[in-house]
Amino acid sequence: MEMTWSEHLQGAEVHRDPFPHLIIDDFLPEVLLETAIRSFPDLALIGDLASRSEDLPANARASLDLATVHGCGDRRLEDLKAFYQVLQVEKLVRLLFARLRPFLEDPLDAEAEHLPFLPRMSLADRQNWLQGRPSLSFDIQPGINPPQFAGLEPHLDDKYELFAGLLYIYPAEIPPVGGDLILYERRPDQVFDGTRLKGNTYGAKPVKRIAYRHNRFVALLNGNSALHGVTPYLESDNQLPRRLYNIIVEAYNLPYKSYDYWDLPRGNRITNLKHAVKGAIMLLQHGLTKAVSPSKIMDQLVHSTPGEVMDRWEFWA
Numbered sequence: 001m002e003m004t005w006s007e008h009l010q011g012a013e014v015h016r017d018p019f020p021h022l023i024i025d026d027f028l029p030e031v032l033l034e035t036a037i038r039s040f041p042d043l044a045l046i047g048d049l050a051s052r053s054e055d056l057p058a059n060a061r062a063s064l065d066l067a068t069v070h071g072c073g074d075r076r077l078e079d080l081k082a083f084y085q086v087l088q089v090e091k092l093v094r095l096l097f098a099r100l101r102p103f104l105e106d107p108l109d110a111e112a113e114h115l116p117f118l119p120r121m122s123l124a125d126r127q128n129w130l131q132g133r134p135s136l137s138f139d140i141q142p143g144i145n146p147p148q149f150a151g152l153e154p155h156l157d158d159k160y161e162l163f164a165g166l167l168y169i170y171p172a173e174i175p176p177v178g179g180d181l182i183l184y185e186r187r188p189d190q191v192f193d194g195t196r197l198k199g200n201t202y203g204a205k206p207v208k209r210i211a212y213r214h215n216r217f218v219a220l221l222n223g224n225s226a227l228h229g230v231t232p233y234l235e236s237d238n239q240l241p242r243r244l245y246n247i248i249v250e251a252y253n254l255p256y257k258s259y260d261y262w263d264l265p266r267g268n269r270i271t272n273l274k275h276a277v278k279g280a281i282m283l284l285q286h287g288l289t290k291a292v293s294p295s296k297i298m299d300q301l302v303h304s305t306p307g308e309v310m311d312r313w314e315f316w317a
Contacts, residue, residue: 002029005087005217009095018183018207020103020221027167027217035086037171039079040243043144049074058150063143063246067121084140090117092165093138093249096219100163105223108256112136120250130294134253136162145179145242151232154184154204155196156264158250159257161222165247170214172239179212179233179242186225192264197227204229212242224259 005027012022028036041049046062049072069077069084094117101108111134118125120137128135157164170176185205191198204227210218212233220226233242251257289296 004029006095009099014099014103018185019223019225020100021183022219023210024217027215032086033215035083037169039083040142040169041080045076046144058146058148059152061143061145063141065121065141066119066139070119089140090138093117093247096163096165097249100219100221103221106256108254112254126298129252130298132253137250137252139248141246143244143246145233147235147241149179149233149242152230153196154227154229156226156259157222158195159259160250160252161258162249162251163219163221165217165219167245168212168214168216169243169245170212170240174239176212177237178231180231181210181218182206182229182231183208184227184229186227191267222258224263
C-alpha cells in the first residue's frame, strides 16, 4: 500500500548540515501525482494570468500564486484548483511548520501555534498585515523556468519566509540534466548585495547537491545560514522544461524574522552607512504613508507581497 504524503513527511529525517532541510522521494502517491501533472498550467497560461512575458530573464521563474488561482474564473484552472483541494495545501504547510519549527535559529513564541494560516495576498492576509495583526501566510505556486535557465547564484530567501518546499514535476523516462539544488556553507566573511552573495560567488563552498528529480520534495528552513542556489538547466539538453510547485510560509507582524538585515555584511563601513541612511529615510516614508494614507500601501499590495513592500527600504541597492 502506498504511503500518503503526510506519512512521508512525518517520517522524514530533518538533515542539519549545512542548515535544516529534508528530502522525500516519491512524495505524492500515484493517483495524486497524476493529478499534479495533469493540472500543471503551461507557460502561456501562467503568462496570461500573471501578466508576465514569456521572454523571462535567464535566472527567473514564471509562477502563478494561490490568490490569483483562487480569484480567477478561468476554466483552464479548474484542474489546478481541484488538485489543491485534494492535496490539502493548508494541512501540508501546517505539518511542515510542525516538523521544521524546532530547528528555527530564533524560536517563535507560543502565540504562533494558534495563528491562522492565510493564503498569501488574499484580502484577509493583506488586511491583517496592514492593520498590524500577526499572521502566517502560505502560498503554492506552479513555476516554470525559461528554456535557457542560467540557474541561481548563492542567495538567501526573503527574511520574512519561514521555510520553502519544492515539489519537482518531471514525468519523462530519461532523468533531467541540471536544475539541481545546491546548499552552500555560510561564512561570516561573505558580503551580500541584497540577499545574494556579492562579487565572486565561485568562492562559496558547496556542501550538498540535491538532484532535480520527478516527485522529489525538498523543504528548506530559512535562516541566516540557509545559503543555496540552483545549477543551470537547458531545455535543449532535456525532454521537458524545468517545472515545480513552490510552497512557502511567511510570518508577519511577529517579533521574529528568519534573519535580520544587519546579519548580512554589505562591505566596508561607508557602504553600510549608505544603506543605513537610505533605509532609515525610506522606512520613515513608509511608516508615514501607512499611518496617513493606508490605501496607498494597500494599492502596492495588489502586485507586491507585504515582504516585498517592506524590502523596498531595506534592500534598496
